[in-house]
Amino acid sequence: MRPRILVLLALLLALAAASACASRQVSRLPLGTPVPTKTLRPTFTPTAEKPTLEPTLEPTPTEAFVEIASPTPVVEEEPTAAPTEEPTPTAAPVVARFTVNAQTMNVRGGPGTNYAAIGQLARGATHDITGKNAAGDWWEFDFNGRKGWVSGSLVTATAAETVQVAANIPAPPTPRPTARPAAQPAPRPQPAQPAQPAQPQPQPQPAANNMFGQAGTEYRNADDTNFDWVTFWGRLGPTAGQPISGYALKVSAPSGERTMPFGGFWERAYSGYATAEFLYNAKVELPRTAGGFRAVVVDASGAEVSDAISGTLLDRTHDVILSWQKR
Numbered sequence: 001m002r003p004r005i006l007v008l009l010a011l012l013l014a015l016a017a018a019s020a021c022a023s024r025q026v027s028r029l030p031l032g033t034p035v036p037t038k039t040l041r042p043t044f045t046p047t048a049e050k051p052t053l054e055p056t057l058e059p060t061p062t063e064a065f066v067e068i069a070s071p072t073p074v075v076e077e078e079p080t081a082a083p084t085e086e087p088t089p090t091a092a093p094v095v096a097r098f099t100v101n102a103q104t105m106n107v108r109g110g111p112g113t114n115y116a117a118i119g120q121l122a123r124g125a126t127h128d129i130t131g132k133n134a135a136g137d138w139w140e141f142d143f144n145g146r147k148g149w150v151s152g153s154l155v156t157a158t159a160a161e162t163v164q165v166a167a168n169i170p171a172p173p174t175p176r177p178t179a180r181p182a183a184q185p186a187p188r189p190q191p192a193q194p195a196q197p198a199q200p201q202p203q204p205q206p207a208a209n210n211m212f213g214q215a216g217t218e219y220r221n222a223d224d225t226n227f228d229w230v231t232f233w234g235r236l237g238p239t240a241g242q243p244i245s246g247y248a249l250k251v252s253a254p255s256g257e258r259t260m261p262f263g264g265f266w267e268r269a270y271s272g273y274a275t276a277e278f279l280y281n282a283k284v285e286l287p288r289t290a291g292g293f294r295a296v297v298v299d300a301s302g303a304e305v306s307d308a309i310s311g312t313l314l315d316r317t318h319d320v321i322l323s324w325q326k327r
Contacts, residue, residue, distance in 0.1 A: 094158075094159040094162065095128055095159065096128065096129040096157065096158065096159040096160055096162050096163045097126055097127065097128050097129060097157070097158050097159070098126070098127060098129055098139050098141070098150065098152075098155040098156065098157045098158075098160075099124065099125070099126045099155060099156045100121045100122065100123050100124060100125045100126075100150070100154065100155050101123065101154055101155055101156055102123060102154040102223075103122070103123050104120050104121070104122055104123070105120065105121050105150060105151070105154045105155075105223055106119075106120055106220075106222065106223055106276070106318075107119040107120060107121055107143050107148040107149065107150060108148070108149045108150075109147075109148070109149070109170060110149055110169065110170040110171075110172065110173075111132075111133035111135075111137075111138035111140070111149045111169060112138065112149075112172060112226045112227065113151075113222035113223060113224055113225070113226045113227035113316075113318060114172055114173060114226060114227035114228055114229070115149070115170070115172070115173060116173070116270065117220075117222075117270060117273075117276050117318070117319075118143065118146070118148060118270065118272075118273050118276070119143060119144070119148065119270075119273040119275055119276055120273075120275045120276060121150065127141040127142070127143075128141060128142070129141055129157065129160065129163050130142060130147075130166065131163060131164060131165065131166025131167070131169075132160075132163045132164070132165055132166060133149075133165065133166070133169060134165055136152070136160075137151070137152045137153065138150065138151055138152060139152055139155065139157060139160075139163070140166040140169075147166075150223070151223035151224055153223065153224060154223050210307075210327060211297075211305040211306060211326065211327065212236065212247075212297050212305060212306035212307065212324040212325065212326055212327065213306070213307055213324065213325060213326075213327050214306070214307040214309055214323070214324060215235075215323035215324055215325040216321075216323040217309055217311060217320070217321065217322055217323070218319075218320070218321040219311070219314075219317055219319070219320055220317075220318055220319035220320075220321070221314060221316040221317050221318060222316045222317075222318040223316075224316065225288075225315050225316055227288060227318060228287060228288055229285050229286065229287060229288055230253070230285070230286055230287075230288045230289075230313060230317055230318060230319070230320065231283065231284070231285050231318070231319050231320070232249070232251045232283070232284040232285075232286070232293075232295060232320045232322060233269060233278070233280040233282070233283055233319065233320070233321045233322065234249035234260075234262060234280060234281065234282030234283070234284070234295070234297075234322050234323075234324075235279060235280050235281060235282075235321070235322065235323040235324070236249075236262045236281060236282065236297060236324050236325075237281075237324075237325060237326065238325055239266065239279045243262065243263065243264065243265060243266055243281040244262060244326065245261070245262050245263055245264035245281070246262070246299075246300070247261070247262050247297050247298065247299055247300075247305065248260060248261045248262060248282070248297070248298050248299075248300075249261075249262060249282040249283075249284055249295065249297065249322070250295065250296050250297075250298045250302075250304075251284045251286065251293060251294070251295045252293060252294045252295075253286050253289065253291065253292075253293040253294075253313065254289040254290070254291035254292070254293075254313075255286045255287040255288070255289040256286055256287070258284050258285075258286060259284075259298065259302075260282050260283060260284045261282065262281050262282040262297075263281040263282065264281075265281065266279040266280070266281055267279065267280055267281065278321060280321070288313075288315075288317075288318075289313065290312075290313050290314055290315040290317075291312065291313055292310065292311070292312050292313070293310065293311055293312075293313055293320070294308055294309070294310045295308070295309045295310075295320075295322050296308045296309070297324055306324050307324070309322050
């Protein structure tokens with residue numbers, strides 16, 4: 001298509017140039033001169049085919065949809081709370097306690113039966129343990145506001161493995177020496193007396209040993225045999241009245257014999273402990289030995305003036321209370 005158009009344009013330019021030349025020649029001829037007419041031959045002029053214009057489809061403007069991204073909501077992260085460590089549950093502390101198994105038992109001022117009894121506990125009594133002795137066979141506890149001790153053989157203890165050795169354990173009491181009766185001097189020989197005439201005999205009097213009659217005997221046994229002395233407590237006269245003095249308590253036992261006077265006023269043994277407290281006005285201590293004993297009231301000359309009280313000491317007998325009253 002393009003070559004044909006170029007040829008057509010070239011022909012048109014040629015015809016234009018020829019026409020221009022002819023017009024110049026005509027203008028040069030004198031006036032009145034006929035102008036020769038040139039017969040024109042038909043010239044085939046190719047007609048250029050008009051190019052068929054194919055309609056150009058202009059692109060329909062399409063609305064451009066710009067997808068505007070919706071703003072993504074910014075989710076602010078909530079601050080993460082630091083994990084809280086849950087406290088580890090602490091086991092409740094186990095309290096060491098003991099429960100009395102014996103019918104009754106003595107509470108002592110220290111870890112041993114050589115300490116004085118300061119009270120008693122009944123079966124089933126329960127107390128918190130506050131300490132133990134070095135051997136671990138006596139328990140310390142609070143007894144009416146003061147430190148008391150019980151033998152581990154007569155109680156059942158729980159959580160005893162947590163108990164520490166007690167501080168300030170009282171020192172054992174000092175054993176008292178046994179007083180030996182002083183040797184009596186041998187009687188001096190008396191010079192022979194001249195025979196005296198017979199004198200009237202006095203009427204027989206009641207025997208002197210009938211002056212005081214037995215009024216009771218009480219034995220108190222210890223929890224074990226961890227002690228050295230047994231004590232005989234004498235009471236002469238009614239405890240509700242005035243005690244009788246001027247006489248002495250004489251005790252004979254396997255470990256020896258001893259005599260102590262009766263005092264003119266009542267004293268209190270284990271004072272302050274209602275279950276253990278009692279009155280006395282004579283006290284004899286002998287080394288602890290199991291076996292029989294005999295106790296009697298004697299006058300200043302050593303003569304027996306009361307009923308004799310006899311009995312048997314066990315290896316755990318700690319106290320014997322002897323009572324006489326005037327007939």
